[in-house]
Amino acid sequence: MASGDLLTGCYSPPELRDRADRDALALVDQRRAQLFGENSPFALPAVTASFGREDRPQEEWTIREQILSGVIDEVGPLNVVTSLEIAAENSQEVQEQREQLYLSALTLTQDRWNFGYRYNADGTGDVGGQLDGDGSSASTGFGASVTRVLGSGATILASVGSNLFRFISTGDGWDALSNVGVSVTQPLLRGSGRLITLEPLRQSERNLIYGVRSYERFRRTYAVDVASRVYRVLQARNQLYNERLNFDNLLLLSRRNDALAEAGQLSEIQADQARQDQLRSKNRLVTLQGNVDRQLDAFKVFLGLPLSVELDFEDGILESLGADSSFIDGLDQDVAVEFAIDHRLDVMTSFDRVQDATRREAITRDALRVGLTVSGAVNSTSPDGRPLSFQGGDANWSAAVDLDLPVDLLPARNAWRRAEINLVDTKRTYDRFLDNVSVTVRDALRRAKNSYQSFEIQRNAVYVANRRVEGTLLSQKAGLATTRDILESQEAQRQARDAETSARIDYTLALLDLWLELEILRVDENGVRVEAELAIELRERLAAAAFPNQAPTDAPTDAPTEAPAEVSND
Template structure:
């Protein structure tokens, strides 16, 4: 055999370096890893949210650099430029873009889904690769005596039965720098299986971390969606209170305008001797009181607007106005009976409420914890199978029987000392009881809250009807008193009292309407039937259909 020239065998180190360079080049940058994580997490969140929301909006934890609040803060939009009138849905979006609790909730959901990606990874194929190089010397000087390098690649995977599979291949080279000019290559192949046969056997035990991670994402999505509804309601509550303050100011200004006319008329009548000075002073006194009322109402409105601008994340210097047609639409829709009994509403709530569904599902989690803790009480018996092969020296692709090794073994751990496992099992039983109590307590709390909400809805409806009749009566009284006053049959005080009562009645009617509307929204929120769409905050049609089906 013609010996292979050294020059033909020396490229091996170059090949190893090429492999290492290619492997290193295949690694991602930090920003690419971030994008990869975002893509995977956002896909999980979108899939889970679609189970609970008909048309979920895009989800991201990145701050909105183009939000209206940011544009005001950055100076892109001058603070002197007024904003509005803006509607309720737009206000909800503006607030959600800057609210810190919304951001915290989003980040919590993101991190929970991120944990799931790792749990899925643990039960998938996990590749690995590496390389090493060593230079060795033994003389007193700095002269090296030998050099070695190696590369390896492999994988591992956990199966549903609990078995762990590990495989690897490796290539190494060695050269004695004082005695040889050639590299001596060698390769190896290894494969092993570890299978638990007693404790830890089966998919129910093995896949529990993945199962819990999947369920944690579902819980967090439910909590996030419930928070979104609660958050939207809180913005709606503030929004309609501002509209109520607008209406109160408008009533006060209208009353002041009428009192100015009355005061001027009384002065003219007094100058002609047809009206006493007392009645003139009465009109003036009420006019002054009305001016104070306008000032107070305007101050109240401005305070509510400042607080609302803060909720929207807007600078307080911005002149904000709201879409008052939102209140007009509520007035036009009027008051409608819910048309369902308390038992029907409670039954629907216990079916739809995300927090209650989480509490019930956590009972199942606790039951699985008990099962796993009971499994840990058993002894463990593991089956180990190893197969390894090493190539012939200098021939990395040549294998023979002398380089082949295998082993089969059993590893038994008798359940003699199980104090820690015993305590874990007992603790799991206690946690199960606590989870059952928590779900039962929440069901009772939901029922009590809904019954109180339904009673409040009835009382708000009655208050609205009363105030509606009160306004009609006050308007008729003002009309008749005005006619009698012009005919000289009543005094100024009678007309002033009638107009004061009309202002009070109108303010009370608006307050009663807003109270009823918010009580209705709160009820839909509490039965998980509140939807924010493109135009309004409204009840979920699917929930209303479910209530109707229950009636039938």
């Protein structure tokens, strides 16, 4: 064992860190598996786990670390899933959420230790005497103990010790003796019982459950946020693409009109109209290019990547977004609200906190009772020179009763009143939370339905705009349409395409938000999806509400079984 290890125990600091991580992460994995059937191991951010890039091999570096080290200079092809992976790897918010969950588990390991067998060992040694050298002596001792707190509140302590003593000046040998003892302390009134004694452990266990729920809810919300950012960047690029198409068309029209004007077949006014719209389109291109650059920079910062890196996006992401409304068309508001209240993780935690406040009120009320504690101890010391020779008849025993009368209860009284008021407030918070969930679910369903109607309108508008452009071009060839007719039709086409892309994205995000509000959205290594079992349950509830007198199988109702095509990697 190295000298540094002697100062820190049997394990070095890195070994102790690994043991702490092993115990805490195992608790997190166990809770995630119990609550969500999650089998992927939970891990701390790499920097938190090992304090820096230099401590890890290159294959374990984050993408940001690879970019800063010059290993790569481009990231892609990006979609929602890969963007989510990168953001989760580099995001400070994600790291903080992971660390908070880890700390909840770490706290639980200590609270479990507090209620387990606690071992202790120590040693002492001293020498002393007079300055003239007479009467000098030396002694050394060693002791070990084990403590256990029971659910009833009883504390059991068992100890064993050994001591050696000698007078150095006389040259005599060492005198040895040892002792063993057991003591038990049991509260009978105040502070007794499992409710009071095990509350720290119980609350720590529940806090870990709350942490797992909160982290899972965060992951789902964060996934929707990432999807929104990816789609908005692609929307900006799509607007730039549409404007470039519009500019190319205007450039062709301007050149054609200039040629016709030089030949005297078209007035200068119509030629200038095309040229003016071409300049306006060129100015929009500059503005839109700046908007794309700003969005890309903001997205890089969100992903935690250096601004110098190039981003490559997967083709066809926006075109692959689904546009099915069968689910929302048949979704009843009342059924949706009831389903959300039954499955929302934050609703479960809010309800459980009412139970926590109820227990705290009972515990503080218990502190108003009389304190009555009984204790007993048995101790035996060996004769000098015979450290292992214990005689049962020579053992000492003691018994005691400690009575604590409630004479001045002002601190306990105030603590109880605070707990009572906190309980009432926690109940109000829960009721208010249910109201807020009802509002947000209804609003999410309303926005999903409205955004789908807007998408349908804009999709039809694109169809009409395309037909209008084709018609004006044919009419111009026949001499029945002016340049202004062509310019107006092309501008309407550009606006319709931009509006259709925006409406498609709005509907997709509204649908994801609705699934998030219903708590049927899931995030795993394959991306964002809808949990099939919950989708089936929701379908059965809708069928039961629509056909109360029939079996659910007699009245099938469509429900989502997967996320929009690009969002899921399945």
